[in-house]
Amino acid sequence: xxxxxxxxxxxxxxxxxxxxxxxxxxxxxxxxxxxxxxxxxxxxxxxxxxxxxxxxxxxxxxxxxxxxxxxxxxxxxxxxxxxxxxxxxxxxxxxxxxxxxxxxxxxxxxxxxxxxxxxxxxxxxxxxxxxxxxxxxxxxxxxxxxxxxxxxxxxxxxxxxxxxxxxxxxxxxxxxxxxxxxxxxxxxxxxx
Amino acid sequence: xxxxxxxxxxxxxxxxxxxxxxxxxxxxxxxxxxxxxxxxxxxxxxxxxxxxxxxxxxxxxxxxxxxxxxxxxxxxxxxxxxxxxxxxxxxxxxxxxxxxxxxxxxxxxxxxxxxxxxxxxxxxxxxxxxxxxxxxxxxxxxxxxxxxxxxxxxxxxxxxxxxxxxxxxxxxxxxxxxxxxx
Numbered sequence: 041x042x043x044x045x046x047x048x049x050x051x052x053x054x055x056x057x058x059x060x061x062x063x064x065x066x067x068x069x070x071x072x073x074x075x076x077x078x079x080x081x082x083x084x085x086x087x088x089x090x091x092x093x094x095x096x097x098x099x100x101x102x103x104x105x106x107x108x109x110x111x112x113x114x115x116x117x118x119x120x121x122x123x124x125x126x127x128x129x130x131x132x133x134x135x136x137x138x139x140x141x142x143x144x145x146x147x148x149x150x151x152x153x154x155x156x157x158x159x160x161x162x163x164x165x166x167x168x169x170x171x172x173x174x175x176x177x178x179x180x181x182x183x184x185x186x187x188x189x190x191x192x193x194x195x196x197x198x199x200x201x202x203x204x205x206x207x208x209x210x211x212x213x214x215x216x217x218x219x220x221x222x223x224x225x226x227x228x229x230x231x232x
Numbered sequence: 233x234x235x236x237x238x239x240x241x242x243x244x245x246x247x248x249x250x251x252x253x254x255x256x257x258x259x260x261x262x263x264x265x266x267x268x269x270x271x272x273x274x275x276x277x278x279x280x281x282x283x284x285x286x287x288x289x290x291x292x293x294x295x296x297x298x299x300x301x302x303x304x305x306x307x308x309x310x311x312x313x314x315x316x317x318x319x320x321x322x323x324x325x326x327x328x329x330x331x332x333x334x335x336x337x338x339x340x341x342x343x344x345x346x347x348x349x350x351x352x353x354x355x356x357x358x359x360x361x362x363x364x365x366x367x368x369x370x371x372x373x374x375x376x377x378x379x380x381x382x383x384x385x386x387x388x389x390x391x392x393x394x395x396x397x398x399x400x401x402x403x404x405x406x407x408x409x410x411x412x413x414x
Binding site for chain 1: 235239240243244247250251255258
């Protein structure tokens, strides 16, 4: 049990995918302009990441490894992720049309979120078990959502702040993200 | 080599089947007739039909819960086009829902306005501009003339003004109709 808690803390804070591993930076910059969309994106990514890390574990363990086809991992995982995202889109469209409208184009764009492929590949690299993969994926997604929401809250304040002209726009956002990353580095040492 | 191709094909087929199943299972059925009815309604959101706005009224018409003659702002034109769309017999505007009036817009008497923001909350199309203890004003272009802002005003400073015709909006009157006095 302690082992699973450790994986969670490690993925959410210490080895945060966005701020420490620098994966999934595009939605981090793209969807963080408004708090609401950031929350919606965080929810959708959490769902997709957990599901796709489980699915890619199964594909890897039961289809690739028995036949010695580990070199096909990348392409197989991309197929898995694309399928899971498409499935999620249909599910969201049916169950919550409001969320579907809010997320809009960002939902299919999760396919190209490098954090999703990163989690699947890191899972096989670390030789996680089934449950460990699921928790690793979930933790990574929670960490992603956490920093996305935090960053969106900061950017909403930045939008009305008096920023010097050379720093306006993307520059100040990147500086903020860098400072956030620096702050998250402070968690290293919490878990070995 | 062969088994690599087979395995990849298998993965693709499995996900293809899953998605095909999901497409049938989670199919979203839009109701195009509601959209068509909604596009005929005048979008004043005035609520005179007894529903919260034009869209709910359109849904009620589509479900056969409401009659087609409950829209005073739309008047005869809307009744005729709705009858045409739904294949029903046109009937005169129902009296209990109001009478057809010429197009009006709300105007705020800015001297009297106390800046209470009550009319802003009442406006269904968000066309009243103002803030607490500041003078309010109506964006005339956006106003639908629904009169929903009149009852909440504590100082009765909102007037309904008929939109007269000017050289850019004037048109020939229909045969048998008297030309309105400008």
